[in-house]
Amino acid sequence: MEFAEAILLTIITASTPLLLAASGELVVERAGVLNLGVEGMMIVGAACGFGGAYLTGSIAVGALCGILGGMALSAIFAFLTLGLAANQVASGLALTILGVGLAGLVGAGYVGQKIDGAAHLYIPYITDIPFLGRVLLGQNAFVYFSIALIIGIWFFLYRTRAGLVLRAVGDNHTSAHALGYPVLKIRLLAVLFGGACAGLGGAYLPLAYTPFWVSGMTSGRGWIALALVVFASWLPFRLMIGAYLFGGITILQLHAQAVGVGIPSQLMSSLPYLATIIVLVAISWMRGRAGSPAPASLGLAFVPDR
Amino acid sequence: MRLALERRAERSVFIALLSPLLAIALTLATGAALFALLGKPPIEALRIYFFDPLTDPWALQEIAVKATPLVLIGVGLSLCYLANGWNIGAEGQFLIGAICGGWLAVKTHGTVAGFWVLPAMLVLGALGGALYALIPALFKVRFGASEILTSLMLVYVAELLLDYLVRGPWRDPKGFNFPTTAEFDAVAAMPTFIEGSRLHWGAIIALLVVAWATIMLGRTLRGFEIKLVGAAPRAARFAGFNDRTLIVVTFLISGALAGLAGIIEVSATVNHLQPNISPGYGFTAIIVAFLGRLHPVGILIASLFLAMTFIGGESAQIMMKVPLDLTKVFQGILLFYVLACDTLILYRFRLIFAPKVAHGVR
Numbered sequence: 001m002e003f004a005e006a007i008l009l010t011i012i013t014a015s016t017p018l019l020l021a022a023s024g025e026l027v028v029e030r031a032g033v034l035n036l037g038v039e040g041m042m043i044v045g046a047a048c049g050f051g052g053a054y055l056t057g058s059i060a061v062g063a064l065c066g067i068l069g070g071m072a073l074s075a076i077f078a079f080l081t082l083g084l085a086a087n088q089v090a091s092g093l094a095l096t097i098l099g100v101g102l103a104g105l106v107g108a109g110y111v112g113q114k115i116d117g118a119a120h121l122y123i124p125y126i127t128d129i130p131f132l133g134r135v136l137l138g139q140n141a142f143v144y145f146s147i148a149l150i151i152g153i154w155f156f157l158y159r160t161r162a163g164l165v166l167r168a169v170g171d172n173h174t175s176a177h178a179l180g181y182p183v184l185k186i187r188l189l190a191v192l193f194g195g196a197c198a199g200l201g202g203a204y205l206p207l208a209y210t211p212f213w214v215s216g217m218t219s220g221r222g223w224i225a226l227a228l229v230v231f232a233s234w235l236p237f238r239l240m241i242g243a244y245l246f247g248g249i250t251i252l253q254l255h256a257q258a259v260g261v262g263i264p265s266q267l268m269s270s271l272p273y274l275a276t277i278i279v280l281v282a283i284s285w286m287r288g289r290a291g292s293p294a295p296a297s298l299g300l301a302f303v304p305d306r
Numbered sequence: 307m308r309l310a311l312e313r314r315a316e317r318s319v320f321i322a323l324l325s326p327l328l329a330i331a332l333t334l335a336t337g338a339a340l341f342a343l344l345g346k347p348p349i350e351a352l353r354i355y356f357f358d359p360l361t362d363p364w365a366l367q368e369i370a371v372k373a374t375p376l377v378l379i380g381v382g383l384s385l386c387y388l389a390n391g392w393n394i395g396a397e398g399q400f401l402i403g404a405i406c407g408g409w410l411a412v413k414t415h416g417t418v419a420g421f422w423v424l425p426a427m428l429v430l431g432a433l434g435g436a437l438y439a440l441i442p443a444l445f446k447v448r449f450g451a452s453e454i455l456t457s458l459m460l461v462y463v464a465e466l467l468l469d470y471l472v473r474g475p476w477r478d479p480k481g482f483n484f485p486t487t488a489e490f491d492a493v494a495a496m497p498t499f500i501e502g503s504r505l506h507w508g509a510i511i512a513l514l515v516v517a518w519a520t521i522m523l524g525r526t527l528r529g530f531e532i533k534l535v536g537a538a539p540r541a542a543r544f545a546g547f548n549d550r551t552l553i554v555v556t557f558l559i560s561g562a563l564a565g566l567a568g569i570i571e572v573s574a575t576v577n578h579l580q581p582n583i584s585p586g587y588g589f590t591a592i593i594v595a596f597l598g599r600l601h602p603v604g605i606l607i608a609s610l611f612l613a614m615t616f617i618g619g620e621s622a623q624i625m626m627k628v629p630l631d632l633t634k635v636f637q638g639i640l641l642f643y644v645l646a647c648d649t650l651i652l653y654r655f656r657l658i659f660a661p662k663v664a665h666g667v668r
Contacts, residue, residue, distance in 0.1 A: 036454065040638075076642065080642060080645055080646055084311070084645075084646050084649040085311060085649060085652075085653065086645040086646060086648065086649055087645060087648075089392055089454065090592075090596060090641070090645055091642070091645055093394060093589075093592055093641070094593075094638055094641035094642050094645065095638070097589060097592075097593070097634060097637055097638040097641065098634070098635060098637075098638025098639060098641075098642065099638070100631075100634055100638075101631045101632065101633070101634025101635035101636075101637070101638055102631075102635055102638075103631075104629060104630075104631025104634065105629055105631050105632060105635060108629045108631070215631075219462075220458075220459070220462050223455060223458050223459065226455060227452075227455050227459075230452065230455070264470050264474060266466040266467065266469050266470035266473075267466070267470070269466055270462065270463045270466045270467075273459040273460075273462040273463050274459075274463060276455065276459050277445070277451075277455075277456050277459050277460070280445070280451040280452060280455055280456060281445050281449050281451045281456070283451075284445075284449045284450040284451040284452075285449040285450075285451075287450070292450070303311050303313065303653070304310075
């Protein structure tokens, strides 16, 4: 029982950065923009987040710095792809290269420093309830926020007019434009939101997962988040399931390494990446000829005529 | 008054040639601002980064050495990008090439194997890289899985595989527990031009590849097919060209070239396998491909420029104590400016003075 509780706890801990970053990207892609720079925005969010928390001693300030860092980077992407109609794939790659470099610059001064990680919720007696107490009511604020975020995104996309307009922009930007909706403005807001989420997901790593800064600490999570959006067929709740599944794989390989089952640790470490490939192939294969559920205008540049 | 993009009637050839230079100029200006921000004298820093390497014979050689893998990988990637295939896992194909070629060097170590070892290593490296690139290509054409994500995931897998090999089965027993293989024998090492210099025959291979790609793209049916499928997929389909086959072909070529770059790099400069054999050549080559306008000769020039940033970055780190990551920042900014300037090839800016049509009037 205690072991199961420990595993559940760690799965949620490991999934949260994926969920945060992927929920932002889901909204971005629903608006028809493919931002491949999630990894870059996450790592900048991680560096800024650690810096903010280290200098002020406040996790909240750190989280805010991470959000702002991710947003700043996504603003560059928006300028390029929306303002100048540049190729989205190449711009996203540039964002990742730039982000990794910038994060190295920002983080250089913090190597070897430590902070106190985010506090966990504790309600006397209730959190002490065996098993479910700690899993449900003993997490840090990021975890609850990520769940609220995905519910909020679902509500926004499917229960509000603005969400409907955003989906219309992503599915057919020409028609949306003809109807008078400001396609580029909506996409700009979506991209900035995606940057904020990726930045927060990145900031989660040094603020709540491992309380120090290591260069390259996102180790491909941004790319896995991108794959999760495809896995989820661009649906919010399926994204949540996907994130926890992937968190599970990460934790499984960590536990297996700790037990030392005689399999090379590098093979275990490559499991999340291999799983991503297998999942992508399987999901694309199962959809087969039925057509992709991707937003129809995904990745296409839009230049309004006058 | 607002600024709007307007499509040009046809692409501007003048700007197509000017845009990389404009991008480099903008990168230098941004670089100066960045140095000033870091509290370093901007002019001196730019000199160390972008000018000093050109005045020092040792650094000039080193530029050619570092440009070699960039040219090889960049040319391959440009073929994929021209045909609308997004291979971004060249770094992984580079590593697998180094592993496959290096395998032979490790296995023949200390034996009396002859001169055939190096050529066989090059073949194995190219083959390994090609097969590794075939994975995302097949997943793409057979199942429709995004080649962007699968090729990138395979980079992490290749890194871990190399790490496993040099720490485990291939580790040099006499290597004081360092994670490296034994030094390659003389027959497994790429010869240099002059005794004691670092400039090696790989540079000639890179030049040959540039010549081959120029002829292939400009003078053959395959080259026409690659350019047509990318530029006008529908027209290409009417012409009977198969875009799926082309994805596989371009990925195979680009994987082979990346793998070749990997084994050349290892046999010429490092001379053994170790966990970090690449300072990110596979990713830098993406920038090279775009800066070089996806043209082989352009890629050759762009490779020399980006190789210079590697050298300049190293000397700036030593002389001005700036972090090595600054080089990556420069490279990222450069790609941004290239993409931004490319907009001007297809579009022009136009100031619009007329007020927007009032929406509220009914």
